[in-house]
Amino acid sequence: MSRPNQSRNTAGAQQQASKPTSNASAQQGGSSGNSATTMKRKVLIMGSRSVGKSSLASQFVEPNSFNESYYPTIESTHTKTIKHEGITYDCEIIDTAGQDEYSLFNHKYAVGIHGYILVYSIASRQSFEMIQTLHDKILDFQGVDKVCCVVVGQKCDLNGVRQVKFEEGQALAKKLHANFIETSAKDNKNITDVFDLLMVEMRKSFNPPPEKKKQGWFASWFGGA
Numbered sequence: 054m055s056r057p058n059q060s061r062n063t064a065g066a067q068q069q070a071s072k073p074t075s076n077a078s079a080q081q082g083g084s085s086g087n088s089a090t091t092m093k094r095k096v097l098i099m100g101s102r103s104v105g106k107s108s109l110a111s112q113f114v115e116p117n118s119f120n121e122s123y124y125p126t127i128e129s130t131h132t133k134t135i136k137h138e139g140i141t142y143d144c145e146i147i148d149t150a151g152q153d154e155y156s157l158f159n160h161k162y163a164v165g166i167h168g169y170i171l172v173y174s175i176a177s178r179q180s181f182e183m184i185q186t187l188h189d190k191i192l193d194f195q196g197v198d199k200v201c202c203v204v205v206g207q208k209c210d211l212n213g214v215r216q217v218k219f220e221e222g223q224a225l226a227k228k229l230h231a232n233f234i235e236t237s238a239k240d241n242k243n244i245t246d247v248f249d250l251l252m253v254e255m256r257k258s259f260n261p262p263p264e265k266k267k268q269g270w271f272a273s274w275f276g277g278a
């Protein structure tokens with residue numbers, strides 16, 4: 054669902070910052086609480102049609118914005134500043150059009166993206182099966198064997214018509230080396246947690262904490278740094 058007052062077109066945005074634009078301490082993963090540290094992060098939300106991708110994004114950017122109506126998304130971008138472990142992230146959150154297995158994978162979905170939110174509806178097995186397909190396409194396009202990713206089982210308020218068990222979502226996420234969470238945009242449940250989980254993943258991948266120096270016996274004996 055595209056909500057014009059919150060969104061802008063992403064054309065040409067790809068060249069922006071796949072790299073941090075922050076000071077040196079951020080490049081080294083600084084979790085020092087330095088408020089001057091700002092990094093850019095680009096996050097893509099993907100999944101089948103009508104699984105609640107736009108509702109998820111909207112609720113995150115503007116809580117209590119849930120809308121029962123369905124407006125198919127073409128593509129919209131939200132921006133939000135997120136503070137995580139002492140670092141400020143300027144996040145660009147791209148809400149993509151619903152995909153099916155025949156959808157062409159746009160190269161924009163692979164270039165300069167730091168993390169993926171792959172969404173299915175717990176009330177649609179088909180949308181669940183789409184997650185593996187999308188994940189495969191992302192890896193193929195990126196030419197990597199792992200991406201930062203959170204698998205989201207959306208619409209968990211629809212428990213009465215559930216087609217995908219929680220454990221199935223969990224197992225798939227584990228297989229994809231991703232985090233997993235169930236959410237309800239309607240009930241505003243676990244929405245911010247999705248982004249927190251992704252932040253943790255992205256932090257591990259893009260600004261891991263500096264490795265501890267190996268200590269010799271002398272230093273460790275005397276408690277040296």
Ligand SMILES: Nc1nc2c(ncn2[C@@H]2O[C@H](COP(=O)(O)OP(=O)(O)OP(=O)(O)O)[C@@H](O)[C@H]2O)c(=O)[nH]1
Pocket residue numbers: 054100101102103104105106107108109120121122123124125126127149150151152207208209210211236237238239240
């Ligand atoms: N019950 C329930 N309905 C939801 C939830 N999230 C979204 N919906 C409804 O599901 C429909 C589709 O929501 P959207 O957020 O537009 O879904 P989308 O995945 O962005 O759809 P596309 O634009 O086709 O890709 C709308 O009618 C929403 O009101 C939810 O958590 N629970």
